Amino acid sequence: MxxxxxxxxxxxxxxxxxxxxxxxxxxxxxxxxxxxxxxxxxxxxxxxxxxxxxxxxxxxxxxxxxxxxxxxxxxxxxxxxxxxxxxxxxxxxxxxxxxxxxxxxxxxxxxxxxxxxxxxxxxxxxxxxxxxxASVIHGFIYNADAFAELGIEVPTTEAEFFAALDKIKADGTYIPMAMGTNDQWEAATMGYNNIGPNYWKGEEGRKALIAGEQKLTDEPWVAPYRQLAKWKDYLGDGFEAQTYPDSQNLFTLGRAAIYPAGSWEISGFNTQAAFKMGAFPPPVAAAGDTCYISDHxxxxxxxxxxxxxxxxxxxxxxxxxxxxxxxxxxxxxxxxxxxxxxxxxxxDPLAQEFVGWRAKCQSTIRSTYQILSRGTPNLENETWNASANVIRGTETPEDAAKRLQDGLASWYEPQK
CATH class of the missing domain: 3.40.190.10 (Periplasmic binding protein-like II)
Known part of the structure; x- marks a missing residue:
């Protein structure tokens, strides 16, 4: 047994x-x-x-x-x-x-x-x-309470966008826009590649650049830098030394009204911000223009x-x-x-706003990610630096574009 x-x-x-x-x-x-x-x-x-x-x-x-x-x-x-x-x-x-x-x-x-x-x-x-x-979508997250308090409508055109920034700045309660240039990458990612697709027409321009049919010194590629150069007046004191976490904190603490964003911020902002938030896509040049978004x-x-x-x-x-x-x-x-x-x-309602832009705007990806950053100098990293310099005012849009084009042409055959 x-x-x-x-x-x-x-x-x-x-x-x-x-x-x-x-x-x-x-x-x-x-x-x-x-x-x-x-x-x-x-x-x-x-x-x-x-x-x-x-x-x-x-x-x-x-x-x-x-x-x-x-x-x-x-x-x-x-x-x-x-x-x-x-x-x-x-x-x-x-x-x-x-x-x-x-x-x-x-x-x-x-x-x-x-x-x-x-x-x-x-x-x-x-x-x-x-x-x-998954993909992430670029645009702008805003403090909806601040917009209501100041009587600001959500901007859809560049003129409305800068009018809103001017109104926020004149009131003085909020920093108009929370972004720094210390870490550089956000100047390109949430700056240049956020607003740029409206200028180079998304995939049309991105593929033309890869094919060598457009250059970084062409107007659709220089124009976004001209807009970035105007951002300097709205970023608050000391933005040059401001890190990415600093910018996140300025916005979620309610000290800034607008945040140039990637949709990856939604989860964190939902837990940290005590105010109502909304989002809008990169404003177009004129009412009725086709809008393009970085849906990366x-x-x-x-x-x-x-x-x-x-x-x-x-x-x-x-x-x-x-x-x-x-x-x-x-x-x-x-x-x-x-x-x-x-x-x-x-x-999530904020996520719904972002993803809803797919229905009305043309989607593209970040311009530097496919093929164009395989050589030295690396176009992605150089775009970080150029975008930060332009916002700081230490490099003109034209000089930045020429530097990037010269670097790309030095190793990428279709651009030579």
């Missing part, structure tokens, strides 16, 4: 051990360290509930360190199974080095348009190496080509490409808008 009991216990222990051994743990590499709680509490539990036996660990790195840390891990063979992908060249380089697997065969890829997939494909479109997750393909998820858990990783990626994930992710992170072809209903 005791022998049978010992055998039963041994058998059950072995079976439990075998079942446990079948569990696979997937690790996700990401730069989105501020999303950790959302992944742990919302996204991963939803997947694990439907896929028993697959565990998922979200293991982010600080954004500024992500590229270097990820590359080191990949070279050392210690990177996670799933790799969060930045758009275009950074991820393309990983694919070309053999670090990212070709995911073209995933069934869920059918849920994405060619435009959505283009940020994570080879130049010829023959391989897609990351599943698209921002984030995707790929698979480490050397993952020991490829089948489980593909199961997770198929789920990431599903309408279920799209709805879950977009509402857990308002401001990161689904690239899935299935429409997603947004619960």
């Amino acid at each position: 005791k022998s049978r009991l010992r055998l039963a216990i041994l058998t059950s222990t072995l079976l439990a051990g075998a079942a446990h051994a079948q569990d696979v743990t997937l690790t996700i590499e990401s730069w989105r360290n501020d999303d950790l709680t959302i992944w742990q509490q919302t996204i991963i539990p939803a997947f694990e509930a439907a896929n028993p036996g697959i565990k998922v660990v979200f293991a982010p790195t600080a954004p500024a360190e992500y590229n270097a840390v990820l590359n080191s891990k990949l070279d050392a063979g210690s990177a996670g199974d799933l790799i969060t992908c930045r758009p275009f060249d950074a991820s393309l380089e990983l694919y070309n080095k053999g670090h990212l697997a070709d995911l073209s065969g995933l069934a869920s890829m059918a849920n994405f348009s060619d435009v959505a997939k283009s940020a994570w494909q080879t130049d010829d479109g023959s391989a897609t190496f990351c599943v698209p997750m 393909t921002d984030i995707a998820l790929g698979m480490n080509a050397k993952s020991a858990n490829a089948d489980a990783a593909k199961t997770f990626l198929e789920w990431v490409g599903s309408p279920e994930f799209a709805t879950l992710y977009a509402n857990a992170l308002p401001g990161f808008f689904s690239l899935n072809s299935t429409p997603v209903e947004m619960a």
